[in-house]
Amino acid sequence: MAIISVVLRMSLCITLTMAQQPASTNSSVVWLYRPTFIYNLGSRCTSPLHHARRNQSTAVRDDYTYTPGIGAHKVHTDAANWYDAWLRCRLEGSNLSIINSEAEKNLIVELLSRAGPSHNGNLEGRAYMGFHSFFYPKVWITLEGQTLSQAGFNEWHDGEPSGGDNERCGSIFTSDGKLNDQECGRTTSFVCERHCC
Template sequence: MLHFFISFVIFAQVFHIFGSVPVSQQTQVSPIQADGYVRTPGIGSHKIHKQATTWNRARIICKEEGGYLAVINSRPELQAILNLYGSSKPHNGSTDSNHILLGFHDLFEEGHFVTVHDEPLTETGFNEWYDTEPNNAFGNEDCGALVFHGKLNDISCDKPFAFACEIPEVNEASSDSFSHNIHSINIRRIIEPQTMSPSFLTTFFLVIAKIFIIDASLIFPPQRTQEIRSDYRYTPGIGGHKIHDNVAKWRDAQTICEEEGGNLAIINSADEADVIRRLFRESPYHQGSTHSGYALIGFFRNTEGDNFLTIHGEPLENTGYFRWQPTEPNNLYGDEKCGSIGRDGLLNDISCEKKFGFVCELIDPNIPSVSLSNVA
């Protein structure tokens, strides 16, 4: 009898996979229709906001509208934006109506411009600068703009300008390439990933299986979405952490963490800070580091300079851990835009362009609850 019911559950699972109807065949999905956006087929929808604001505030407004600060990927897209730009003046409260903000910056490493998706600007498909630009005038031009004649410029993140938002085409929004984080600031998908919707018969078979108390998960164990790495220290209920003693700049450190399947660590509790403090004791010296008493973690100063955000765009004070070393943050020499943790478990702001050890973090709901003594 047991074999019969196991076969029954197997049949239900197979039918669930092969007998369901794709959502895309059930309903017609359409992109978000936002006020003021002009769609260009094959490129996307764009809008010029005439009310000037700072770069970070512009980024937030575009995100709230379901898009992002525009990233130019081709000459046709450039022309689409220029067409809107020409009819958008005058700009209210702008420092210079000959510029509009776009979605790129070099906040993490001077001269290394990346988009709001953390993609190198050189790989976007459009990277043409105005004469003598970028020049980082007065050491204070870290954000990106488009000049009215169609060239790029670096400008101050703290001065108000009009700005261009973008909502991509549906097929672009539903692709894996769209699920970027900005530094990584999370960009909301416009179209949810396509999923398979269970049919009536699938649901019927699974309900019958449950009636006879056969747990299909025992027969079909869930797949882990992330491989357990032996070089990380796993803590039940917190996640996996690793201190890299091979030093790097902040942005390069984030890239290394991403390659390992994680991010620069974001501390969400005093317990997590204590985990990192204990790891620090096992990593006493970081060769080539500006200061071995600090390790880079995943937060940075926003463009206005008055707040800190995590790599996911969340205000640092909302993370659950917001304890600074005495007299910090102090933005020493006006050059401390990135985040670190000291050996005492307290936070500090440091230069993004100096090399330190760094802490990577893996967070996965399928990480097993194992004790620290059982993990290498």
Template sequence: MALLAIALVVLSSTTEDGEIEVRISIKFDHGGSDSAGELEAGPFEVDVEHDSTVCDGRETVKMIASITAPPRRAGLGYRLFPGVGYYKLHAEAKKWDDARRACTEEGSHLAIVNSEEESKALQKLLESESKTSFALIGFHDLFTEGSFVTIFGQPLKESGFYRWSSAKEPNNLGQEPGEDCGSIHKNGGLNDFNCNAHLPFICELPQ
């Protein structure tokens, strides 16, 4: 569940003319968007705390409201794996960059594997598509050969999952431009793939 925060600060004081002066400062941090597939399902929960202090005749009242949003409602075709996230396997094959763009247009991103549990979730998705053993996901070594990073720039070795589909991977098989884009094999392991080749792909919408 996403935590939204509102910080409300009210400052009041009495001027030399006896008038009360009030200053209000509000900070609201939503952190969400209106993209397709990210609409909240259900009511928000609100918890408000406040305290006040008096110093040199000036009273300060602080109010902090914590708003907890319900889980986001995934878009059409997304499957929920509890504790992991929402995923959608696109059977229509695309090039890696086109697949990345398609996920973004849905308000999601190419899947990034961060654990064995997440790998198993993607395996189950691939089992539902009998025509392929691979699907594109969100990592690459387009910047520096052999230095794989996620689509968010995190080194793949630091992402929480670095198991390849076989001892021969990554192998950068083929001539230029080689295999610089990421995919996942039906055994749950990672694989490098030609960025211009067409494969099904998996989009991820975090829970």
């Protein structure tokens, strides 16, 4: 599992590096340049999943719930692992949600309750969020490179984080919105967020 994680991080870093290069006119190199697949991810290969809010699209989407002062959120109940959830949010011009306040936690719990359980998942009662400990064990950071305290919400469920090296992806308990560490390959619901309001 550790080897897969390293290979995934390396491939994301290489993709980011190539996406930041100008397009080549050499036809044998053009196939490497795919800026439409992964975009606006930042330039630091040490943390390729970071995402700057200023780069998100501000176009209004009908499938998001907009809340002034908090942002726009969309619950996906078609289950995915953490990596696929991250990618699906990115392809919508969003990111996995980062909880910045008690009010946002309460809003997300309400949205998850209205959406119902995940479909085809193997992990009920959880939803993936935009934080992880990929770079250092037990050092949890958001996709924007902040610690959870800096982001504004650091309320872990009792006994969490509990997984050590096996649980490096962030999720919440759908019942109360408290944080949980999770095996990245498990499939469950997830919440995307757009910063707009």
